[in-house]
Amino acid sequence: MVLTEEDKKDVQKENNEGQDESRRNFLKTLFAAGAIATIGGLGSVGRYLTPQVTWAKAWPVLKLVPLSSINQVNIDKPTTFNYPLINQPNYLLKLGIKAKLGIGPDGDIVAFSQICQHLGCYWKPYQGGSHPICTAAGNYTYPTPFGFCCCHGSHYDLTNGGALLENDFQTPAPLPLPQVILDVDSSGNIIVKGMTPPNIYGFGPTPRLPASANPKDIPNVTQAELLEYDTFNGTLVDENTINVQPG
Ligand code: FES
Structure with a gap:
């Protein structure tokens, strides 16, 4: 078959249109791939930006x-020991x-957070008896073992779960x-396995107690909330x- 000049022009036109369509499809694919890569990249960045x-x-x-x-x-x-986080003494x-909550044959071995619940001193x-006089706390005597914070004079009853002395x-x-x-x-070792409320000083919800609460109340937190805040x-x-650190 012999193509006329008109036939050749028609064939050339169809080829050009085909190439244009291919180019458009290629560019569409390229754009879509770029968009996916960009979105993926933003996701990666997001992972680093989100704490x-x-x-x-x-x-x-x-x-x-x-x-x-x-035994003495x-x-x-x-x-002393750190628990549950490496910086909680x-x-x-x-x-x-x-x-x-005392353990041992005499039920007298206990452990408490070393951080005062007022402003975080140790x-x-x-x-039992009296403690050294420091700050405005003055002289204070109590018959059984107690904790005393010399910074501002808080007292805790160590035989009664660390309660504030009434x-x-x-x-x-x-x-x-x-x-x-x-x-x-079973081997006779003391083990640690958790904490009791309230949260350790510096952890937990803010404010630590509602304004209407009795300041000697322990906040009503669940075990899950206690764990979540103390290890946050x-x-x-x-x-x-x-x-x-042995004594
Ligand atoms: S920090 Fe302990 S009484 Fe203030």
Whole structure:
């Protein structure tokens, strides 16, 4: 078949239109791929821009020391350890008197957050009797082991779950001490396995108590909320980082 000049022009026109269509399809594909890549890229950036919020799903259960290693009253030079986060210090105390949540043969071994519930100083344990006079707290005597914070004079009852001492009008702390839940494993080691309310100082909801609350009340938090706040965005201790300092 012999093509006329008119036929050749028609064929050339059809070819050009076909190429234009191909180019359009190619550009559409390229644009779509670019858009997907951009959206994907934004997602990656978003992952870096969005702060990672974490908290523990369960309390760490960890060995502290053999029960037999604190068979004497060590309240004047207490053992310390960090829990549940690496920067949260606690006292391990053998009070020499049966105490709430106490373990051991005499039910007198307890542990508490070392951080005062007023403004975060470290309080100190006393065997009972009086404590040194410092600040405006004056002289204060109590017959059984108590915690005293020299910064502003808060007093805590160590035999009664760290409760604020009822007869002490100089205790500015709004909340009792958080107590560490202890147990003894089958090998005779003291283990830690959680905390009791309230939240550790510096953690927990703000304000810490509603304005109408009795300042000696413990906030009504669930175990899940307690765990969530106490471990919020922190680094949990484990068997390698729990730092037990014997008394
Ligand atoms: S920080 Fe402890 S009484 Fe103020």
